[in-house]
Amino acid sequence: MALRVKALESLLVEKGLVxxxxxxxxxxxxxxxVGPRNGARxxxxxxxxxxxxxxxxxxxxxxxxxxxxxxxxxxxxVAVENTPAVHNLVVCTLCSCYPWSVLGLPPTWYKSSPYxxxxxxxxxxxxxxxxxxxxxxxxxxxxxxxxxxRYLVIPERPAGTEGLSEDQLASLVSRxxxxxxxxx
Amino acid sequence: MNGVHDMGGMEGxxxxxxxxxxxxxxxPWEARVLALTLAVGAWGRWNIDASRHARERIPGPDYLAMTxxxxxxxxxxxxxxxxxxxxxxxxxxxxxxxxDVPAALARGGPASRDVAGPGRFxxxxxVRARNLNPPGHxxxxxxxxxxxxxxxxxxGVHVLPDSNAxxxxxxxxxxxxxxxxxxxxxxxxxxxxDSVHLDLWDSYLDPA
Numbered sequence: 001m002a003l004r005v006k007a008l009e010s011l012l013v014e015k016g017l018v019x020x021x022x023x024x025x026x027x028x029x030x031x032x033x034v035g036p037r038n039g040a041r042x043x044x045x046x047x048x049x050x051x052x053x054x055x056x057x058x059x060x061x062x063x064x065x066x067x068x069x070x071x072x073x074x075x076x077x078v079a080v081e082n083t084p085a086v087h088n089l090v091v092c093t094l095c096s097c098y099p100w101s102v103l104g105l106p107p108t109w110y111k112s113s114p115y116x117x118x119x120x121x122x123x124x125x126x127x128x129x130x131x132x133x134x135x136x137x138x139x140x141x142x143x144x145x146x147x148x149x150r151y152l153v154i155p156e157r158p159a160g161t162e163g164l165s166e167d168q169l170a171s172l173v174s175r176x177x178x179x180x181x182x183x184x
Numbered sequence: 185m186n187g188v189h190d191m192g193g194m195e196g197x198x199x200x201x202x203x204x205x206x207x208x209x210x211x212p213w214e215a216r217v218l219a220l221t222l223a224v225g226a227w228g229r230w231n232i233d234a235s236r237h238a239r240e241r242i243p244g245p246d247y248l249a250m251t252x253x254x255x256x257x258x259x260x261x262x263x264x265x266x267x268x269x270x271x272x273x274x275x276x277x278x279x280x281x282x283x284d285v286p287a288a289l290a291r292g293g294p295a296s297r298d299v300a301g302p303g304r305f306x307x308x309x310x311v312r313a314r315n316l317n318p319p320g321h322x323x324x325x326x327x328x329x330x331x332x333x334x335x336x337x338x339x340g341v342h343v344l345p346d347s348n349a350x351x352x353x354x355x356x357x358x359x360x361x362x363x364x365x366x367x368x369x370x371x372x373x374x375x376x377x378d379s380v381h382l383d384l385w386d387s388y389l390d391p392a
Contacts, residue, residue, distance in 0.1 A: 001211075001254065001257075002211065002212070002213040004257065005213040005217055005220075005257060006213075006216075008220065008257075008260075008261065009216055011270060012220065012224060012264075012270070015275055015276065016275045016276040016277055016278060017224060017227065017276060017278060017279075018220060018223040018224060018278050019223070019278035019280065019282060021282035022219075022278065022280045022281055022282045022284065022285055023216060023219035023220065023223055024219075025282040025285035025286070026223065026289070027209075027215040027216075027218070027219050029285065029286070029289055030208060030218070031208050031209070034289075070290065070292070071289050071290040071291060071292040072288075072289045072290075072291075072292040072293070075292045075296075076294065076296060076342075078337075091192075093190070093191060093192030093193075093325055093327075094189060094190055094192070094236075094323060094325060095189065095236055095239065095240075096252060101292070104208065105208055105218070107203070107206050108201070108203060108206060108251075108252070109200050109201060109203070111252040112200065112201065113194075113198070113248060114197045114198045114199060115200055117191040117193065117194040117195065117197045118195060119192075120192045120327065120369075120380050121192070121193045121194075121195065121327070121369075121370055122195070123378065124375065126200065129199065129200045130202065139377040139378060139379075140366075140375070140378045140379075141378070141379050141380075141381060142378075142379070142380045142381065143381050144192060144325065144380060144381065144382045145383070146384065147295070147323060147339070147342060147345075147359050147383035147384075147385075148232075148294075148295035148342060148343075149339055149359070
């Protein structure tokens with residue numbers, strides 16, 4: 001596989017179609033700059049600033065842009081909020097659409113056939129494989145990303161975190177809690 | 185097309201393989217495939233819908249056996265061939281330089297279009313997903329076809345993938361967030377208030 005990719009890259013560079021330095025810059029962006037820490041900042045701000053939370057639920061794309069975040073695979077954002085009574089779970093059954101701008105590139109399991117196939121028909125079974133057992137009283141809403149709209153789950157703020165700063169709160173927010181396969 | 189990529193609602197595809205502390209890429213070639221796909225895409229010879237359709241056209245048994253970046257490589261190779269981008273002896277100047285990358289990624293490619301005119305539906309309307317089985321690209325999953333849901337959100341007017349993937353124009357249409365109850369999709373055994381939400385274009389829907 002590595003050889004095939006190298007051959008393709010060499011051909012494209014030779015034809016002047018791609019700049020190897022641009023490839024490096026793209027890779028660095030997703031390895032270093034764009035990842036779930038971005039989404040965690042959004043969540044922490046929503047937890048601490050009720051006006052921001054309201055704007056996020058009303059127009060997530062604009063509210064996320066307030067933090068300087070957005071762009072590729074985050075052009076049209078919707079935030080969905082977990083409560084004690086409602087749990088949200090995000091999937092893309094048709095491919096692997098994912099909110100890159102706030103969560104980075106998706107983990108392998110998110111892109112895998114078992115997750116893509118079962119999340120819509122058996123969300124409780126899928127969550128159980130992540131070690132999350134939800135009672136029947138909790139309503140599960142599954143968001144299948146069939147268009148260019150991307151979904152960010154706002155997890156519930158853990159109890160006992162009243163005194164923490166926004167940065168400290170952000171460090172508690174896991175990637176999986178923003179996909180909906182974990183609670184905090 | 186009714187391909188294996190449209191896998192929502194299938195069972196028996198195995199247990200989840202959850203890797204703790206997973207790296208962003210598992211091998212350097214995966215990173216190069218991602219970057220090549222974005223960088224060559226900057227030539228504008230195809231669009232995101234055509235990219236998805238190129239991956240969907242991987243033969244089903246291969247699709248299920250391949251990793252994500254193997255599918256991306258197969259899709260990219262196909263798009264390059266079909267577009268004729270590397271044909272001939274011409275040597276060009278890259279469309280995307282390293283200096284362009286931050287702005288290009290920050291800009292992205294919005295699918296919304298500023299087109300006047302309402303769609304046929306409003307929030308609160310009951311709709312039935314049409315029983316469409318097009319041979320080409322669509323974003324209406326099989327598991328929703330024929331089922332009744334409720335319009336929950338109006339996303340505005342978006343490019344229609346069914347047309348755009350085949351270079352037949354953007355054909356923008358109003359896009360709606362539609363809520364289907366789990367019981368409607370999967371039968372009475374499904375948990376009471378659970379639901380599945382899909383984003384569906386105007387032409388995917390009939391009034392119900």
